[in-house]
Amino acid sequence: MKGMALEYVFATVVAVVVIFVMIEIISAILKGKLIPENPNIVDVRYACSQLNNTQISYENFKTLVYGFFTEQCKNFVGRLKESVTLEDMQRAVKEIDEKIKVIPISECDFPTISARMLYVCCGNVLEKNKVINIVRKEIKNSDVLVCVME
Numbered sequence: 001m002k003g004m005a006l007e008y009v010f011a012t013v014v015a016v017v018v019i020f021v022m023i024e025i026i027s028a029i030l031k032g033k034l035i036p037e038n039p040n041i042v043d044v045r046y047a048c049s050q051l052n053n054t055q056i057s058y059e060n061f062k063t064l065v066y067g068f069f070t071e072q073c074k075n076f077v078g079r080l081k082e083s084v085t086l087e088d089m090q091r092a093v094k095e096i097d098e099k100i101k102v103i104p105i106s107e108c109d110f111p112t113i114s115a116r117m118l119y120v121c122c123g124n125v126l127e128k129n130k131v132i133n134i135v136r137k138e139i140k141n142s143d144v145l146v147c148v149m150e
Contacts, residue, residue, distance in 0.1 A: 041070050048073035055079045062092040065118065068136045068144040069096050076134040077149070084126040089146075093118050108147035114139060121147040 044067040051060055056078045067073035086102055093100040101117050108121040114137065126132055131149040136142045 041072075042066070043072070044070070045072045048076065051078060052076055053078060055081050057081045058084055058088060062095070064134060065089070065092050065144065066096055068134060069093070069100065069116070069118075071136075071140070071142075073134070074136060074138060077131065079131050080126055080128055083128045086120065086124045089118060089120060108133075108145065110137065110143060110145055114141065114143050116141045117143050119143055119145045121145065123148065 044063055047060075047063050048067045051064060052075075056064070058081075061080070061084055064073060064076055068076075086104065089102045093102060097116075099116070103117050103119050104124060105111075105119050105121050111119065120126070126146065126148060133147045133149050134144065135147075136144045
């Protein structure tokens with residue numbers, strides 16, 4: 001009789017553990033977190049500060065955009081070594097996050113709603129030797145604004 005009582009206790013403990021694990025799996029699936037986001041963010045704060053007020057290449061531009069979308073950079077001013085098209089910018093943001101869109105605008109002002117977008121002012125091409133300004137609001141998942149200054 002004693003051995004049977006321990007079997008029931010053990011079976012109850014196993015059942016509770018299985019139920020708890022199943023609840024966690026179902027809640028993870030419903031929240032969409034079964035596959036975790038990549039928590040490995042590359043630290044580019046040094047690049048943001050060192051590239052400020054310099055002449056940058058397209059690769060530097062991609063690094064800066066990454067820094068802005070990962071909330072490591074706040075403000076940048078620099079001159080382009082080469083032209084950067086909207087398609088180039090779209091490729092750059094797709095490497096960061098598939099959901100980010102590049103949107104051309106006519107005025108160098110942030111829209112009123114933040115939607116984690118890259119806004120590019122005043123043309124479809126950032127031309128070679130033009131001075132650009134890249135800014136973001138200091139809020140989580142902020143938009144990023146790229147403006148030509150000359």
